[in-house]
Amino acid sequence: MAxxxxxEIIDLEQEFWRTILEKDTEASVAMLPNRSIVVGAQGAAVLTRDDYRRMAEQAESAWRLKSFRLDDVSVIFPHEDVxxxxxxxxxxxxxxxxxxxxKAADATTWVRKDGGWLASLHTExxxxxxxxxxxxxx
Structure with missing residues (x-):
């Protein structure tokens, strides 16, 4: 048992995936800081919240997430707010x-700000x- x-972090990660599944872009954006980093097969990018919105809109015509499952989950706290x-x-x-x-290996760095957590870095x-x-x- 975690x-x-x-x-809490596992639940946040699951919730972020749910926002993608349900195409709830504004709920996704609410879980991001003003600037975040995404790293994957297409490279690395710094995204603003508006960038994320545009990316989500462009993705709608190319792909749709139908389901997801997270396995072998590990969480560490290198600092009380990270x-x-x-x-x-x-x-x-x-x-x-x-x-x-x-099938992919993913990681997200969550940073606590004003009592809440924001997804500051995501890799896939x-x-x-x-x-x-x-x-x-x-």
Missing amino acids: HADEQ AVIAYTVTEEMDVDGKPLTL SVLGDPFGRDRNAA
């Missing part, structure tokens, strides 16, 4: 109108061969 503070959560995620989605199952790494050999045509 410690109460750990469970929490880092890491996990594997299985995402069931439609991409360009076709079903896709994506698609699981597979660390050198990308499983993505190269033979």
Whole structure:
């Protein structure tokens, strides 16, 4: 059983995923600071809340999250006002109108501000061969 503070962070992470699932962009934005960082297969970017809104709008025509599951969840608190959560995620989605199952390793850094937590950094790494050999045509 997770410690109460750990469970709060797990619940926040699950809630952020739920906002994506339900396409509740404003609820997602409310969980972000004025500027945050996102890192993934497309690179690294600093996003404002308005950037996030635009990104969510653009994504609506390209993909849709149908379900998600977080596994192997770990939470640490390097400082009383900083929490880092890491996990594997299985995402069931439609991409360009076709079903896709994506498995990735994700991490989010949450920073406590004014009594609440904000997602300041999120990373996602698609699981597979660390050198990308499983993505190269033979």
